[in-house]
Amino acid sequence: METLTQLSERFGINAEYASAAFYPVFRGNLAGVRVLVLSDETTRRYADPFAQKLRDRGIEAEGFTLPSREPVADEAACAAVEERAKQGFGYVLAVGAGTLNDIAKYVTFRLGLPCGVLATAASMDGYASGVTPLIKNGQKVTENAHTVRDILLDTDLLRTAPPLMTGAGVGDILAKYCCLTDWKLSSLLTGEAVDPDAMALMRGALEGCVASLESIRAGGAAGLNDLLRALLVSGYAMVLAGSSRPASGAEHHMSHFLETDFLRRGKPVPLHGVKVGLGTLVSLRLYKRIAGLKEDFAGKAEAAALAVPLPTPEWAARQLASFGCPTRFSEIGVPKDVFRAMLFNAHTIRSRFTVLTLYHEHGLMEGAADELTELFY
Ligand SMILES: [Zn+2]
Incomplete structure (x- = not known):
């Protein structure tokens, strides 16, 4: 390599x-x-x-x-x-x-x-x-x-950085599971082009980082290098793709939505990777519950199939928590009404098809919002 x-x-x-x-x-x-x-x-x-x-x-x-x-x-x-x-x-x-x-x-x-x-x-x-x-x-x-x-x-x-900062970096990398899946979903449902080189580069770095989570937690040089590689590769994959698609999907849109709200309320904004990590938990949850929905809609089979290889939200939450990162939106001071507004509106942040767009287009968020609020508060 x-x-x-x-x-x-x-x-x-x-x-x-x-x-x-x-x-x-x-x-x-x-x-x-x-x-x-x-x-x-x-x-x-x-x-x-x-x-x-x-x-x-x-x-x-x-x-x-x-x-x-x-x-x-x-x-x-x-x-x-x-x-x-x-x-x-x-x-x-x-x-x-x-x-x-x-x-x-x-x-x-x-x-x-x-x-x-x-x-x-x-x-x-x-x-x-x-x-x-x-x-x-x-x-x-x-x-x-x-x-x-x-x-x-x-x-x-x-190694001397606070664990929460390293955890934020891990959150920003675990997010790539979701944004790469959003990209594939969009290619299947909207015909958006996928750049295979950018996707492969990002996926390889993501997998290298995940394989090193133990070492990252221990502050090992090899682990930190794998995390750094993945963080830098995010930038390179964006250059290859000519857009932020390989590194940013619904989880980043949710983070962006919250950031705007923190600024509006004049509150200090939590670390980017911390918010993105929370968005990742929501995205994983949204993907994993698709197969069990009673509704039938265009794209359901494709989305459910893409959800199968994704890690579970419980696993991702354990990883984030092991670095002291929050796993509930209440922990970073997001009011419940803002969380719900995020679920319903974060897809409007960019015109980019993601799992949030899928939920919005088929009116599925109504049925998910209470469940998610319960889980994240
Ligand atoms: Zn990011």
């Missing part, structure tokens, strides 16, 4: 592991360039020593720390980083996970500078993605950005 570094190279990304040589490829591209090392108050403890190591090796590096333990990628944060990056820097290295990576990608795309990330948590699949979710005027929007040039991976560092 191609190593993650080889695979990443195919997609124009330098995925480099920590070693005694201290990221030689990354450093080799920085000759004469001033580097802005971006952190927040949580990741500064990694960023400061990293900037020092760069300076020790003759690279001009300066730190910039956002004054928050959990910043959000909003206008104010992006403007602050942009202002700093404009002061003669030629590269921005984010030391963090989702939010800082998103800010760095967006700001450097605007400034025409390359960027990279020293990953501090295997918590989400946006490391290798070319778009960036931002919060603008209190709304979640997806902005064009570019992909990072370098992804620096240090399993010793990733």
Whole structure:
């Protein structure tokens, strides 16, 4: 099997592991360039020593720390980083996970500078993605950005991330069972084209990650690498498919629906992978109950057949719970009425056929909503 570094190279990304040589490829591209090392108050403890190591090796590096333990990628944060990056820097290295990576990608795309990330948590699949979710005027929007040039991976560092963050990464990967099935379902029922390479790449990485769950839980290097591979492959599969189809289905639409609601209520938004993990439990449940429905409808046989090889929602819930991830929507403060609104409306988030669309088109959610509310509260 191609190593993650080889695979990443195919997609124009330098995925480099920590070693005694201290990221030689990354450093080799920085000759004469001033580097802005971006952190927040949580990741500064990694960023400061990293900037020092760069300076020790003759690279001009300066730190910039956002004054928050959990910043959000909003206008104010992006403007602050942009202002700093404009002061003669030629590269921005984010030391963090989702939010800082998103800010760095967006700001450097605007400034025409390359960027990279020293990953501090295997918590989400946006490391290798070319778009960036931002919060603008209190709304979640997806902005064009570019992909990072370098992804620096240090399993010793990733091991120190809170288990919930690793669990969020696992949630974002278990989600691929559902979104790949949604894609197949759509191809059978609507004729949507499936990209077999993207699907095979994603499925292989998903299976590798699932086979390593024990090692991931134990903080083993091999397990964390399999999780990272799957998280990065999500980005590469999207590039191959030319859309987010291989990495995002109904479970992501449910997460997106909830995110909008958290923002509207002015509440802190739970981790992406945590919400997606919960959406995955709902999607698995929706698929598994199709065979037992008394209603007959177009697509029932196809959907029921696709549900057979899927893992059970109970198994998925056990995996998430083993990382301390919530398995009920009540645990993340989603009111029951919002949960029900999500069941009935999340399919409108995107015009993409998923198991939620199937339920909606055939009026099946009425019969499922009480059962699901009971299960998830
Ligand atoms: Zn995701």
